[in-house]
Amino acid sequence: MVEKVNLAFDYAVAAGPVMLSIAIGDGQIGGSALSLDGTAIGPQGTITNLKIGNGPALVAKKLSAKTLVAPVNDDTSFTSVTYTLTGGATHPPFTFSHELQNPGDGVQYVMTINFVAANGGL
């Protein structure tokens, strides 16, 4: 079974390119797949400094980042995913955690990132 975690946040872009990294925490293993407005982008698996697009071109688009985590670390039942976006107005990491309800289950984080213009326009 796979437990589902649905998340969403807005990201204010700037003039430069937007890059995304996804890190799996708690000593677990995970892989991700991305789509931008329904079109698959990037590799499947590890996402490190992947260019999503230039800021102005991303406004009003939705990035779907689906990350499936396998709990291989028996020291903990926590899983966590950190999304790091750079190139926007600000770029703090976004971290989300989920504690497994049933040992052995996988966890799918479905993240929707809405790109918005910084301060209402670029």
Next chain:
Amino acid sequence: MRHALRLAAFGFLAIGAAPSPSMGQGIGDISKLNVADVTAPSSPAFTILGIAPTSIQKPADSRAISTSLLALTHDKSFPSNLAVEVTPYWLKSRPSLTFDQLYRSSIGSTFLRTSAFSVGSTPRLQGKDTIGTGFALGYRAMLWSGRQSDVLKGVKDRLIAGLGACAAASDVDACYAKLKPLIDSVKSNMEPVGFRFQLATAASAQFPRDSFALGHVKTVGLWATPSYTLEQHVDFIAVARYLRIRSDTTGIAATKAADVGLRLLWKPTAAFGLSAEGLARHLDAPDGTATWTRRFGAVIELQASDDWYITYALGKDFAASTVSRSPLFASLGLNLGFGNKPTVKVQ
């Protein structure tokens, strides 16, 4: 926090009757001791009490453990059936710790991540009568945790790719189920290779008639276990252990034992193992005599099936061995089991 906090309520039929051979209530009973017995224990408090929990509860959160502890201590001077081990690091989520960092952390990070505290208590028995309580505190930590094996790196990369593909699949559950063999392969290959170093310490106290006034420290132990594992399933394990055990029959006099040893183990498959080892012990007895003894030998282990094990051991025993004519020992062992692997039942 599946394993961060472990509570074992052991049934204790065998606690007084079946002490760990490594602790051996009688420290003179060392002829059967081997290197594996004196390596740093996984739960020092339980080991120094000479007990082995038969069941481990895995509470969902720390409140569960608190409740369990309260239940055990209610209306009693001492909780007498208790074994708890806590790894504080894992009591909360650690988003910044990646899988690779499990193997590539600094000494300080490894120390923090693996620090575990254990507490145990057991009825103090004399014959079939309970005459008090034994209580122990333990601590262990790893300083070097080794690195990922080449096999692990390979299956890990395949799993990451598979999880990425499944993340985009329309039926994630079905896709994830197909990854189960790969996940199991990763978990079964997580044992590190390279250099590892573990420290452990523990102390036990006894409280005759459950009286604080009569309480005294019974045993103090310190373990250090450096080891090196090759990709080719060869282990070099060195051990050093110090034990100070107060005698029950000679007042506060204590026996002190220092063990050092080395083991070379080759286990190319789960079914076959070949090892050679040597162990030396310095013993200071309560009467003031000091002796050095040593034991070395080689062991071949063969698992013929799930239930059949054949072992052959050859070597030289400690001076304390009951073999009087010749200190050389040789034994051929055949173990046969039916059904599940033997376990101690809680009563």
